[in-house]
Amino acid sequence: MKKRYLFPDDYMADPSVHVFNGRIYIYPSHDIQLDNVENDNGDQYVMQDMHVLSIDGDPMTAPVIDHGKALDIADIPWAGRQLWDCDCAEKDGRYFLYFPLKDRNDIFRIGVAVASRPEGPFIAEPDPIRGSYSIDICVLHDDADGEYYLYFGGLWGGQLQRYADNKALENPYLPEGAEPSLPSRCVRLSKDMLQFAEEPRPVQVVDEEGRPLRADDPHRFFEASWVHKYNGKYYFSYSTGDSHLLCYAVGDNPYGPFVFKGEILSPVVGWTTHHSIIEYRGKWYLFHHDAAPSGGRSWLRSLKVCELTYTPDGHILPIPGTDTPV
Numbered sequence: 001m002k003k004r005y006l007f008p009d010d011y012m013a014d015p016s017v018h019v020f021n022g023r024i025y026i027y028p029s030h031d032i033q034l035d036n037v038e039n040d041n042g043d044q045y046v047m048q049d050m051h052v053l054s055i056d057g058d059p060m061t062a063p064v065i066d067h068g069k070a071l072d073i074a075d076i077p078w079a080g081r082q083l084w085d086c087d088c089a090e091k092d093g094r095y096f097l098y099f100p101l102k103d104r105n106d107i108f109r110i111g112v113a114v115a116s117r118p119e120g121p122f123i124a125e126p127d128p129i130r131g132s133y134s135i136d137i138c139v140l141h142d143d144a145d146g147e148y149y150l151y152f153g154g155l156w157g158g159q160l161q162r163y164a165d166n167k168a169l170e171n172p173y174l175p176e177g178a179e180p181s182l183p184s185r186c187v188r189l190s191k192d193m194l195q196f197a198e199e200p201r202p203v204q205v206v207d208e209e210g211r212p213l214r215a216d217d218p219h220r221f222f223e224a225s226w227v228h229k230y231n232g233k234y235y236f237s238y239s240t241g242d243s244h245l246l247c248y249a250v251g252d253n254p255y256g257p258f259v260f261k262g263e264i265l266s267p268v269v270g271w272t273t274h275h276s277i278i279e280y281r282g283k284w285y286l287f288h289h290d291a292a293p294s295g296g297r298s299w300l301r302s303l304k305v306c307e308l309t310y311t312p313d314g315h316i317l318p319i320p321g322t323d324t325p326v
C-alpha cells in the first residue's frame with residue numbers, strides 16, 4: 001500500500017484534518033526533542049505550540065505548506081503544560097480551535113482559541129470550557145441537524161479514569177477484566193461555539209448484541225476519538241492505546257451507541273497511534289502518525305497519509321501499520 005510521510009522537516013503527530021474552502025488543513029501536535037522520560041503518564045509529550053499545515057491537491061503528492069505557529073501556550077492565560085491533540089471547526093467564517101492542556105494544577109482542561117482564517121493565528125479564550133476535562137478532541141459538524149458535537153477523552157495520562165458522571169473522583173477508577181470499558185464522551189457545543197451546551201454523554205462502543213466492549217478487550221476505546229459520516233452513518237474511530245490499534249464502530253446518531261466493526265490500522269512503529277479520516281475530491285484518506293523516522297522514539301512522531309477504502313457494504317478495509325509486522 002502506498003503511504004506518504006507528509007512533513008519530514010519536523011516531528012508532528014495526532015493529525016486532525018478538515019477540508020475548509022476546498023483545501024486540506026492539518027491540525028497536528030508539535031512534538032519536542034527531549035531526553036527520554038517515557039512513562040505511562042505521558043510525561044514525554046511536552047508540546048508547547050502548534051502549527052497548521054495545508055495541502056491544495058492530492059494529499060499523496062501535492063506540496064504541504066507550513067503556515068507557521070498558530071498557537072503557543074505562552075499566549076494561553078490559564079496554561080500549565082502539555083498542549084496535546086487539538087481539532088478545528090468552522091462556523092460563519094470563524095475558526096474555532098479546541099485543545100487539551102494541563103492547567104496549573106496539572107489537570108487537563110479543554111480550551112478554545114478563535115481565528116478568522118483556518119491557518120490562524122488563534123487567540124485563546126481567557127478560561128477553559130466550563131466542565132471540561134481529559135484530552136483528544138474531535139469536532140463533528142453534523143449536516144443532519146447543523147449542530148457541532150465535540151468528542152473527547154483518553155485513559156492513563158489523559159486522565160479520563162479520574163471522572164465518572166462528569167465529576168472528578170476522589171480515587172481514579174480503571175475498569176478491569178469483564179467490566180465495561182471506559183467510554184469516550186460526546187457533547188453538543190453552544191451556539192457561540194465557546195462552551196458545552198449540555199452535560200457530556202458517554203459514547204458506548206458495543207458488540208453486535210449491544211453489550212459494551214469489556215475492559216480487557218484489545219479493541220476497547222482508549223483515546224483519539226474521531227467521527228466522520230459515510231452514507232448517512234456515523235463512524236466512530238479511536239485508538240486502543242496499549243493494544244496499539246485503530247478501530248471503528250458504526251452508529252445512527254452522533255451520541256451512539258456505536259456497534260464495533262473492526263480494525264482500521266494495525267500497530268505502527270511507536271507506542272501511540274492516532275488518526276483522522278476525510279473525504280477529499282471523491283477519495284477517502286487516513287491521516288495518522290508513526291515513530292519510524294525517529295527510530296521508534298515514541299515522543300518524536302511523523303505525519304503520514306494513505307488512501308482508505310470501503311467495501312460495498314460500508315466496511316473499512318484494514319490497513320497495515322507497517323510494511324512488516326511489529
Ligand code: FUB
Pocket residue numbers: 013014029045084085135136154223224272273274
Ligand atoms: O500526543 C499526545 C498524546 O499521544 C495524544 O493526546 C494521544 O492521542 C497520543 O497520540
